[in-house]
Amino acid sequence: MDPLSEAAIADLGRLCPGGVERGVDLSAVSQWRIGGRADLVLRPTSTAEVSALTRWFAARGIRPVVIGLTSNLLFDDAGLRVPCIQIGARMARMSLEGAEVRAQAGIWVPGLARRLMQAGRGGAEHICGIPGTLGGLICMNGGSQRKGIGSSLLEVESVTPDGVVHTRPAQDGGFGYRQSVYQTNGEIITAATLHLPPRPRAEIRTEMRAILADRRRKFPRKEPNCGSVFKSNPAMYAQIGPPGAAIERLGFKGLRVGGALVSPQHANFIVNTGGATAADVLTLIARIGAVVDAATGFRMEAEACFVRADGTIRPADTILTESIS
Ligand SMILES: Cc1cc2nc3c(=O)[nH]c(=O)nc-3n(C[C@H](O)[C@H](O)[C@H](O)COP(=O)(O)OP(=O)(O)OC[C@H]3O[C@@H](n4cnc5c(N)ncnc54)[C@H](O)[C@@H]3O)c2cc1C
Incomplete structure (x- = not known):
């Protein structure tokens, strides 16, 4: 059954009242402000609704993708062709x-x-x-x-x-x-x-204030981003330092591909300066990873994950820019 058919939308509306939205522009709502159109987003309010939705999809051989606030996700420029279940503010007691x-x-x-x-x-x-x-x-x-x-x-x-x-x-x-x-x-x-x-x-309160002040000082706050792009690797940390330090030392701060920029404030952040595409970000990630690997012998894994149009989610460093749909 086509999950976008009128009958399907009516079914889903009964299982998830008030939580069905079609044609969501991911470049307007995702934290990186990147991505095409998501065909269908469902926002349940309870475990029972999540269970009912997953049963409905399983019975029809459809595998939805689950997201939260998208603060660790880079969406495909082609958008999302599978239904997306977003667990957010409607499920926050x-x-x-x-x-x-x-x-x-x-x-x-x-x-x-x-x-x-x-x-x-x-x-x-x-x-x-x-x-x-x-x-x-x-x-x-x-x-x-x-x-x-x-x-x-x-x-x-x-x-x-x-x-x-x-x-x-x-x-x-x-x-x-x-x-x-x-x-x-x-x-x-x-x-x-x-x-x-x-x-x-x-x-x-004192501890949280210190943590927040430290983050405000270190991290870019104005441009959309997804936090640290690469994970820290203990062996690399011991020899070379955290990913940001290694990336900075290799001169990447301020490098731009399209609208994506390696933050001049913190080299492990890639910010969207306006109109960045997923391809721009993936190109930067691939370039940084290859150069750090060649210079240090350490392969950095991405913490940020790429969401393909078919709903598969993979660490962003494993995606070849050539294979973007
Ligand atoms: C400015 C900034 C600073 C950040 N700082 C940190 C930091 O200090 N430490 C840190 O760890 N992270 C940090 N992050 C990354 C991010 O905020 C975390 O990874 C966060 O926990 C992701 O939550 P989310 O709801 O946005 O999940 P999403 O980004 O929407 O999803 C992340 C992954 O979780 C899965 N997922 C989401 N919700 C569910 C669910 N209900 N059930 C099953 N799977 C689910 C998704 O499928 C996806 O694989 C930062 C991000 C930003 C933008």
Whole structure:
């Protein structure tokens, strides 16, 4: 069944009331402000809706793609031809019980951090400046200050590609440096329980303020970007330093391809100065990766991921610009 047919849209509207949008311009809504048109975006409000949607798609052999706030994603200039399930502001409730915090996956991470500070729950201060959703953070095992959210999780609720709701203890989540099982198992994270012990509010506030001030000083803030493009590699870090330092030393700061520019402020950021295409960004990533590899012997992996028009998501350094659809 064509998911864009009138009958399909009516079905999907019943399963996800008020959350069906056709023809979304990704260059207007994605954080990098890059990408073509997404045919269909669905924004559910509950685990039950996510389950109903995935069952509907599975029964028709359609594999939707899941996104959060797109803060780690580079979309294909050709757009997105498969349905996209976006877990965001419509799925953002949270509750506290003792040291346990339960939150839906669409909650905005800086807002979650602020509420944890107000509630006097410590341990997640490092996430306060990360502009994504909790679901995206868990999938990427994101964090800062050399931490990842995985170490604060008790369990994660997700929906399998055939619609079954599953609760997985954190130790089964495959959490490693910017890694989790959710990057490959096709499940949609719908909620999580975190263990965050009490800590005086003033201490949390002081730590978060210092983190945010440091980020404001180091990172470009005006032009659209997706944060650090390349992941840090421990062996490379020990010998040469973080990716930004290696890229800067090789003279890449200020290098431009089309509308994409290696940030003069921080060399591990590529900013969109206006009208950048995915091809521009991928060309820069490929060039930087090849030169760093040749000069240092270290192959840097991209943290930023490319979303092809067919919905497959891959680290952006693995995409050859020639193969963009
Ligand atoms: C200015 C800036 C600063 C940043 N700083 C940091 C930082 O300090 N540390 C850091 O770790 N990251 C950082 N990032 C990157 C990014 O914010 C994180 O990776 C974030 O966790 C991604 O969340 P998202 O909701 O935007 O996910 P998206 O970018 O929308 O998606 C990222 C991945 O998660 C998957 N995903 C999203 N939601 C779900 C879900 N509910 N279920 C299953 N899979 C899902 C997607 O399929 C995709 O593979 C930064 C980005 C920017 C723009």
